[in-house]
Amino acid sequence: MISGLNHITIAVSDLERSLRFYTGILGFTGHVKWDNGAYLSIGELWFCLSHNEAHPAQDYTHIALDISPSNFEEFCSRVVSFGVRTWKENTSEGDSLYILDPDGHKLEIHAGSLESRLNALKVQPYCGLVWL
Numbered sequence: 243m244i245s246g247l248n249h250i251t252i253a254v255s256d257l258e259r260s261l262r263f264y265t266g267i268l269g270f271t272g273h274v275k276w277d278n279g280a281y282l283s284i285g286e287l288w289f290c291l292s293h294n295e296a297h298p299a300q301d302y303t304h305i306a307l308d309i310s311p312s313n314f315e316e317f318c319s320r321v322v323s324f325g326v327r328t329w330k331e332n333t334s335e336g337d338s339l340y341i342l343d344p345d346g347h348k349l350e351i352h353a354g355s356l357e358s359r360l361n362a363l364k365v366q367p368y369c370g371l372v373w374l
Contacts, residue, residue: 249288250305252347253296259344260291267324268307296345304340304348311337311353318351335362 254260261280264270270282270289278293284307309317318339322328329348330340336354343349363371 247287249290251290251292252305252343253294253345254291254343255293255296255345257291257293263326263344264289264291267321267326296347298342298346299348302348304350306338306350306352309351309353314339314351314353321351335359 257275257278257280261272261275261282264282265272268284270284273281273283280291282289282291314337321339321341327342328340329342332338332340336352336358338353339351341349341351
């Protein structure tokens with residue numbers, strides 16, 4: 243039986259540039275680097291950068307990263323000060339900043355939880371919402 247998320251791997255076209263972005267701007271912890279990749283972590287999440295041809299999703303697919311509400315504004319101001327591009331304005335419950343990494347992978351910095359999202363849906367449900 244699956245017990246959780248093990249790791250995320252993304253393809254990056256320039257390993258050094260992506261390392262600078264994920265460690266220097268977003269604050270991931272770097273562990274090891276080799277010719278074609280690197281292992282990083284953020285909290286309990288294991289994150290792999292794989293040097294390869296990158297083809298970021300052109301749909302809504304994205305990776306959401308957790309941040310405490312008390313750190314959200316300061317962190318997002320710092321990220322934006324580096325000229326990081328955004329890809330969407332937040333229209334959902336909780337604070338979110340939607341950004342692109344150097345290859346155009348879609349990321350979301352989100353201050354909220356599944357519980358807070360479900361509570362918001364009790365007040366303002368999505369069109370066609372069915373509780374499972």
